Amino acid sequence: MADHHGHGHGHSHGSGNEKALAIAALLTGGFMVAEVFGGIVSGSLALIADAGHMLTDFASLSLAWFALRLARLPASWKRTYGFDRFSILAAFVNGLSLFLIAAWICYEAYQRMHQPVEVIGSLMLWIALAGLLVNILAFWVLTRGEKENLNIRAATLHVVGDLLGSVAALIASIVIIYTGWVLIDPILSVLVALIILRSAWYVVRQSAHILLEGAPEGFDRRDVSKTLEQEVDGLLKVHHIHAWSITQERPMATLEAAITKDADAKLVKDKIKKILHNRFGIEHSTVELSRR
Numbered sequence: 618m619a620d621h622h623g624h625g626h627g628h629s630h631g632s633g634n635e636k637a638l639a640i641a642a643l644l645t646g647g648f649m650v651a652e653v654f655g656g657i658v659s660g661s662l663a664l665i666a667d668a669g670h671m672l673t674d675f676a677s678l679s680l681a682w683f684a685l686r687l688a689r690l691p692a693s694w695k696r697t698y699g700f701d702r703f704s705i706l707a708a709f710v711n712g713l714s715l716f717l718i719a720a721w722i723c724y725e726a727y728q729r730m731h732q733p734v735e736v737i738g739s740l741m742l743w744i745a746l747a748g749l750l751v752n753i754l755a756f757w758v759l760t761r762g763e764k765e766n767l768n769i770r771a772a773t774l775h776v777v778g779d780l781l782g783s784v785a786a787l788i789a790s791i792v793i794i795y796t797g798w799v800l801i802d803p804i805l806s807v808l809v810a811l812i813i814l815r816s817a818w819y820v821v822r823q824s825a826h827i828l829l830e831g832a833p834e835g836f837d838r839r840d841v842s843k844t845l846e847q848e849v850d851g852l853l854k855v856h857h858i859h860a861w862s863i864t865q866e867r868p869m870a871t872l873e874a875a876i877t878k879d880a881d882a883k884l885v886k887d888k889i890k891k892i893l894h895n896r897f898g899i900e901h902s903t904v905e906l907s908r909r
Contacts, residue, residue, distance in 0.1 A: 633761070634769055635685045641755040641776060642678035645671050648751040655744035659737040661786065661802055665725070673718055674775040677711040681772040701864045702828075708771035709824035715778065715817030719810040726803035726810070736802055738793035745786035752780035767823055767865050774816040778809070785809045823865075830861035833868035836897050841872075844896065849888045851880025853909055860899065871903040878908050 649671035656665035684707035692699035759773045785805035792801040832838070838858040845855050853875045860870040870893055876885050886904050893899040 634766065635682055637758045637761055638678050638682035638685065638769075638772060640758045641772065642675055642682060644751050644755045644758075645678060645776070645779065646675040648748060649675060652744060652748055655740060659740040659744070660734050661736050661741040661789070671779055673714050674779055677707075677714060677775050678772050680707045680710065681768050683707070684768055698863050701867060704766075704768040705824050705827045705864055708767045708820055709828060711771040711775060712817050712820035712824060715775065715813050715820070718778075719813045719817065722806050722810040722813075726806045729803040730800060733799050736789075736793050736799045738790045741786060742790035742794065745783050745790055749780065749783035749787060752776060752783050756780055767820070767827070771820045771824070774820055778813040778816060781812055782806075782809045827862050827865065832860045833862050833898065836860045836868070836870070836899070841870075841893070841897060845874070845889055845892060848892060849885055851877050851885050852889070853877060855889075867901070868899050869901045869903075870897075870899045871905075873905045873907065875907050875909050880908075882906050 649668055652668035652671060653665070655661075656668050681704070684704040687700040687703050690700050755776045756773065759769065759776055785808060786802075789802045789805050792798055838860065841858055841860075842855045846852055855872050855874045858870065858872040860868065862868045872889075874885065874889060876882065886906060889904050890902050893902045
């Protein structure tokens with residue numbers, strides 16, 4: 618039989634993560650309004666692009682916050698694992714939204730390169746500087762949470778994208794003030810979009826792997842079977858090894874094990890579970906035994 622663990626994995630940190638996400642969402646949403654206004658008045662694509670990114674960031678941070686709130690609900694007969702997987706779904710959606718943001722920024726930059734517009738560098742400078750300070754604060758708040766939580770990591774990557782957008786807008790404004798070269802604005806916007814795409818791919822790949830019930834990181838069933846068969850006395854063969862994760866913090870595994878007729882079933886099972894936990898990071902495992 619499987620070990621019975623509660624479904625509150627990582628929930629001791631949940632309230633801290635929720636608070637961090639709520640503060641970051643309020644900071645992002647509040648400054649977004651000022652940045653939209655400043656971008657329109659100054660004519661800066663970098664500011665407008667960053668404001669568009671902030672809009673989706675606000676939605677993404679709110680979704681991440683909601684996912685953590687939902688994950689606190691207890692498991693039921695209908696949802697035996699509870700709502701923990703919703704946080705991975707939120708991370709996946711947030712990652713996809715980053716692709717859309719990057720595509721929109723690139724399209725707008727292409728338009729600006731062919732039809733340059735006047736940009737008020739001084740106004741752009743002050744708004745970009747204020748945005749940079751807001752994003753640094755939001756980033757600091759989020760990095761106080763669990764760095765390995767994929768939902769928090771996805772939210773943090775959104776804020777990092779905003780932070781880079783503010784840096785790009787700041788650099789562009791200085792170049793425009795001193796040289797009048799307005800093309801620096803869309804060029805740096807594209808650079809930020811490329812950085813966002815790299816982050817988006819990382820989050821989407823990891824969250825999709827978990828949603829598709831891929832093996833947890835570092836788990837290779839070939840190594841697992843070889844290790845168990847070599848180190849567990851009385852174990853003849855292991856097969857039908859399956860491993861997946863509810864969230865990054867909740868890896869699980871099931872396997873069938875054939876043991877000798879005189880082996881102590883409890884000792885064999887306990888040793889298998891111990892190796893899975895200590896060597897392969899599997900906290901919850903189900904082991905089915907048969908004698909030969």
